[in-house]
Amino acid sequence: MISIVICSADQADLSSVSENIRRTVGIPHEIIAIDNRTARRGICDVYNEGAKRARFDLVCFMHEDIEIRTADWGNVVAGIFGRDPEIGVVGVAGGGYKSLSPSGWYQLEFHSEERSYQNVLQGYKYNEKEEIHAYHNPRNEALSRVVCVDGLWICTRREIALRFPFDGQVLTGFHGYDLDFCLSVFPHYKIMVTYDVLMKHDSEGNFNKQWLDNILKLHRKWSYALPLTTSVMRGNEMYDIEKRSFKILIEQMIRWKYSYLQIQTMLWHSAKTKQMRRKVIFKAFLHLLKLRLHILPIPDGQRI
Template sequence: MISIVICSADQTELSKVSENIHDTVGIPHEIIAIDNREARCGICDVYNEGAKKARFDLVCFMHEDIEIRTENWGSVVKHIFESDPDIGIVGVAGGGYKSLAPAGWYQLEFHSEERSYQNVLQGYKFDDKQEIHAYHNPRNERLSRVVCVDGLWFCTRRDIALRFPFDGKVLTGFHGYDLDFCLSVFPHYKIMVTYEVLMKHASEGNFNRQWLDHILKLHKKWSYALPLTTSVMRGNEMYDIEKRSFERLIEQMMRWKYSYWKIQTMLWHSAKTKQMSTRVVFKAFRHLLKLHLHILPFPDGQRNGPTTA
């Protein structure tokens, strides 16, 4: 009934999650675990290989550092897809707004309930924090429609995974694959977050420069189609979101010593948008120029601008 694809880098973790899946999935299944310890292929190539090997009509892509707590979750997923043929992706965390400014699925500058829908027990590996139950269901729904989902766990139809393969040419590492897949599918199918499947995720992800490098590649590809939203945007709300997002991004890129040319190139790619006025990109360029020329003080007091590629 469901094929479960895992890109494995740790045999101990794989053994644990495989046992957990067998104990909880509740329907006929197969685990397609691809050992990537030596090959170190990008996750897009691994997932495409897994989708081709899948025997069942539903395919679940998941990390191996997960413990699913919901019994018979396979039946929940199967029922969701059977209930609506227009549903193409189901995850447990996602965002209802995908910005034009390069970012992940969670839009911090979007001060609205639409920015996240999730039901995940979140552990922390990189930060010294206690596990939290990240639950956000603002409309008390069984399913919430979103633009994109988090890659820790998501399910799709096998024919969709084959029709919209993961882009291993643009994304050669382990970041951005979930957003890219969702942006391919979004114009054709509904993307949903379910609150009926609960799992613990051991790692919060590492949102560092390597992650941002992949996000910049992703946005070079998709800027023409962004921003996207599943909510009604009022007045200048979208413009204000993007203005804040670009300013925050520019400041972060300067802290991480991206070159002025690299930041400017990011803005040029963003100007390809067909979804909103490029006025916001022009404003972002002015913000960059003022910081670069020290006309504006840097927010954290730093004065040194970008220096490297």
């Protein structure tokens, strides 16, 4: 049995996904749809309310712009949790490396198979692109262990959702909640991506300045524990990832007109890390300084 929690902003989408769930879930279930059209509460507060209202031992937090294509997916989820009590979170997309450099779960600058594991039919709302089947299962596994999963569909045990509530104090909007939840759970339970549940997601997400503002808040909270990985990193691999990621992030922050002080503050918070040498932060500061002193060209001619 499973409780399905939805933060609803569109009545037509909710009606469609509710019917889709009833046709495909395959086990006794309840849909806890919380109407957020008027109140516009942060998704953390909505999901925490849903977890408290849930009657069943398994809880699925999912977006309403989803169409699940797998029949009896509820049995798939129940089987995963039933076979291994150490599993705490299951998703359909996630990353095996969470960087110290502020980012989402998908680390584009991480040139390795660990950056993503997924099985999603990805639609596009903000870009004029054709739907793609985003499938990445580099080890041909039924389940892949990751650091964090995408928030479009997150399944967990109700006891875990109550023990590690979504942080509505730090994250008051609709971004970063999935990373924060997974980073809370990661030291205690396995976080997995399954390839046995396929769904279409109508939106690729809007990774804009508002999104980054929330990611920066998230990293102020978690930098001490980052980076995290589910694989063995060899030699200077982790250092090289972070050096490249900080450089790209700093240039993006300049393009989005963050001030020198805001970028510097991000780096100071990142220096809290206990997981790697702080030399990488020094290198990032040096890159920022070169941009500010015009030793290096500033992206798009911006000034800081």
